[in-house]
Each structure stands twice: as C-alpha cells, then as structure tokens.
Amino acid sequence: MFITSMENAYSLKGKNAIVTGGNKGIGLGIATALAHQGANVAIFARDEASAKEVIKDFSAKYEGKFSFYKTDISNMQNCKDSVAKCIADYKTIDVLVNNAGIGTGGSLLDMDENMTSWFECFDVDLHGAVRMCYLVGKHMRDTEKGGHIINITSNAGEIINTPFLTAYAAAKAALNHFTRCLAAEVAPFGIRVNAIAPGFTKSNFTKGIPEEFVKVIAATVPINRFAEAVEIGALAAYLASDASDAMTGAVLTIDGGYSLQH
C-alpha cells in the first residue's frame, strides 16, 4: 500500500517478516529495527542457541510474535520446510530480508580443482537468497497480497573493497542484478525487490579483524568509522515499510562514502 501522508508511514505493525541470519551481526540489527517498528519477526538461521536468545530478548522488549526456524539456506529442502512451517504459523509473509551470507576469501588460482570454496560461497550468498525469493515470492504472488523483498548485498558487488574476495564480490554483484531483474518480473504482483549494499559494518564478519587494522580501515572511510548493524536495520525498516512503496529494483549503498573514493 502506498502512502499519501506521513501518518504511520514507517510503521510495520502487524507485518510478518522473515530475516535470514537474523540471529547475529547485521541480520540482528535488521531484526531489531523491524521488531522496534512493530513487525513480527521469523529468524531463519542454523545456530539455534543464539536465535533463541534473540527471541527471548525481543519477546521481553517488543509486542510482536518472534520465532526461529532452523534453516541452512544452501539446502533447498531445508528452505522449503522452514518456509512452509513459517507460513503455517504466520499465515502470510509480508517481508523477506535475505541477509544471511558468508565472506569467502582466497585467490581463485589457489582453489582446489573443484573450486569448492567458490561454489560454497555462491550457494549461500547468491543461491540462498534466490531459493528464498523463489519460495516466498510464490507465496506473495499466490496470496495476491504482494510484499517486500530486501536482499543484503555489499559494496564489494560494485567495487574492489578488499582484495581476494573474488567469489564473494561476484556473488554479490550477481545478487544486485538479480534484484533489478526480479523487481521488474514481480512488480505486477505487488512485490517490491530492493537491495542494500553495506560497506564495513560491525558484525561477526568483521569481529576477527585486529583492532589496529580496524583503525587503519576506518581511516579510509569518509565517516571514519564502521557502520553499526542497526544503521543497516534502519534502512531495511524503511524499505519494508509503505513509505518506500514507489521504490523497487534499487540497490542502496550504505558505506559511509567508502565507494565514492574507490
């Protein structure tokens, strides 16, 4: 539904949202922002313990309904089972955030002959999102209620932000263009598809970087810091809301200006 005034424009009250990888890092920032705006949130991830903690915390703080569906997004049957259970529990899915991802590094020329790490990376970072779009997109079309899909890509999909992230960067670039193509394909069903391309953001992903090196990297970012996960969440909350109803097929970079200089 589009807005004609700012009345409740950013509200997500009563909306049902799936966030893949909503238990940690950027996904947790996104789940938090959506829950704060009134959404019910279903977390799809593998690690049950951290997801259960998040659900306990959200249930104490927010009014919505929060659940966890143990899912490996690189496995179609897993995705299918979890989406079916989630639909049975929530009846409709209004928002899908494809956030789960892995940051496979290493040189292409040093991979094994089967290029195992290349395909592992694509299977999660590109095909994991595609599987979820296929399953949830069909539901959004068939219920005739439409919905909002948000793919979390990376500024590495547009620029070389770190060397030897070729598989990751190529998967994210593909996910950016997949976002545009799917947006055009499903617009007639009232389904919007947008992408958020973050830059360096505090998460488990970046936790392993030594503190001295974090400072060196931060100094290359015009805002001189890493983004907070909830800042990515705030943009996702906007994209999930009716306030952004005129926007589809967009890839929004949020990287403190880093890609301006690269």
Ligand SMILES: NC(=O)c1ccc[n+]([C@@H]2O[C@H](COP(=O)([O-])OP(=O)(O)OC[C@H]3O[C@@H](n4cnc5c(N)ncnc54)[C@H](OP(=O)(O)O)[C@@H]3O)[C@@H](O)[C@H]2O)c1
């Ligand atoms: N942090 C950054 O600087 C940065 C920058 C640009 C883009 N991004 C993107 O932001 C997204 C989130 O990354 P993050 O930085 O928050 O990393 P993170 O802290 O390592 O979190 C990754 C999340 O993905 C889930 N996940 C990984 N593989 C999965 C699988 N096969 N099936 C289901 N869930 C899976 C993990 O949950 P389980 O382990 O429980 O499965 C976890 O919740 C990724 O798509 C990443 O590419 C991050």
